[in-house]
Amino acid sequence: MFHRVLRCAVLIALLYGCTSSPVPAVLPSEEVLPPGSADMLPTPLPTIHLSVDLFPEVISGSDAADGAIPLLTPTPYPDSGGFSIGQSHEGRDIQVLQFGSGEHILVLVGAIHGGYETNTAVLAEQLVQHFSQAPDDILPDVRLMIIPVANPDGLARGSGLEARFNARGVDLNRNWGCEWSETAYLRERDVDPGPRPFSEPETRALRTFFLATEPDAVIFYHSKANGVFPGACGDLEPSGWLGDLLEEATGYPHGVFSHYTVTGDATNWLAERGIPAVVVELTTSNDPEFTRNLAGVMALQCYFARQDLAAGASVPGLPQAVRRLCP
Ligand SMILES: [Zn+2]
Numbered sequence: 001m002f003h004r005v006l007r008c009a010v011l012i013a014l015l016y017g018c019t020s021s022p023v024p025a026v027l028p029s030e031e032v033l034p035p036g037s038a039d040m041l042p043t044p045l046p047t048i049h050l051s052v053d054l055f056p057e058v059i060s061g062s063d064a065a066d067g068a069i070p071l072l073t074p075t076p077y078p079d080s081g082g083f084s085i086g087q088s089h090e091g092r093d094i095q096v097l098q099f100g101s102g103e104h105i106l107v108l109v110g111a112i113h114g115g116y117e118t119n120t121a122v123l124a125e126q127l128v129q130h131f132s133q134a135p136d137d138i139l140p141d142v143r144l145m146i147i148p149v150a151n152p153d154g155l156a157r158g159s160g161l162e163a164r165f166n167a168r169g170v171d172l173n174r175n176w177g178c179e180w181s182e183t184a185y186l187r188e189r190d191v192d193p194g195p196r197p198f199s200e201p202e203t204r205a206l207r208t209f210f211l212a213t214e215p216d217a218v219i220f221y222h223s224k225a226n227g228v229f230p231g232a233c234g235d236l237e238p239s240g241w242l243g244d245l246l247e248e249a250t251g252y253p254h255g256v257f258s259h260y261t262v263t264g265d266a267t268n269w270l271a272e273r274g275i276p277a278v279v280v281e282l283t284t285s286n287d288p289e290f291t292r293n294l295a296g297v298m299a300l301q302c303y304f305a306r307q308d309l310a311a312g313a314s315v316p317g318l319p320q321a322v323r324r325l326c327p
Pocket of ligand 1: 113117173221223
């Protein structure tokens with residue numbers, strides 16, 4: 001209960017209070033589907049109206065077998081307004097909230113570094129709140145999926161350095177499969193990348209989610225290096241356009257992260273899979289920098305909408321929505 005109250009105090013109370021207004025939400029199919037199947041996103045999805053509680057009580061401590069890619073088993077939580085893609089080491093749910101039902105899937109991820117970067121969870125929560133209250137800000141050809149807290153165990157540990165890691169002390173953004181190394185760093189400090197790639201339940205849950213949804217673009221929010229850093233793995237560099245687009249829309253400088261060597265990064269693994277992905281580093285550790293990041297999400301939606309219009313796609317309401325939302 002303490003953790004629940006703490007999280008609520010830190011995040012939800014800051015934004016819209018612990019007793020909040022209903023928001024529209026959609027639930028996925030309960031069917032068990034293999035990775036790579038687009039069928040996990042049935043259209044149309046049922047719409048339900050629920051109170052906001054992104055952090056339900058711990059459900060279980062399940063932890064899939066190391067090394068295995070478990071099937072995606074979305075678990076709807078009627079009290080959460082979203083669904084869970086899996087559990088952390090301590091059994092906290094990793095929640096997804098989704099808006100819209102278009103074919104372009106955009107994924108936003110906050111707090112893979114837990115409470116050490118709390119403002120990224122606050123930003124993701126504010127985006128959830130915005131699109132809950134303004135569903136017309138979703139372009140008709142977009143499905144926006146927001147994971148406010150990728151590392152809920154870290155978020156439950158306050159805001160110090162130890163809150164960056166998961167409950168086993170692993171840095172979840174050193175635990176992915178592109179250029180994973182058993183020695184990993186945060187600036188000059190050693191951090192634990194886990195005993196092997198995807199050793200942690202949180203990274204396995206996210207991997208399974210990405211393989212199942214095959215997003216068109218992914219943004220991981222971090223703080224506080226002030227920049228947009230495209231994912232790349234070896235010669236695979238599918239993310240440069242996304243860096244350019246977000247630099248223009250948000251004002252964060254687009255560059256290559258060269259402060260120190262980063263191994264096992266999530267966006268680099270996504271790049272290896274051909275999925276455009278970037279790290280957006282906020283400029284401070286306390287400001288969610290909502291307005292400029294909302295501008296980034298809108299610019300990304302408009303990018304796909306304009307592509308569809310140029311290709312002659314027939315999506316009901318799309319031309320009108322582009323005129324209204326895409327300056
Ligand atoms: Zn980070």
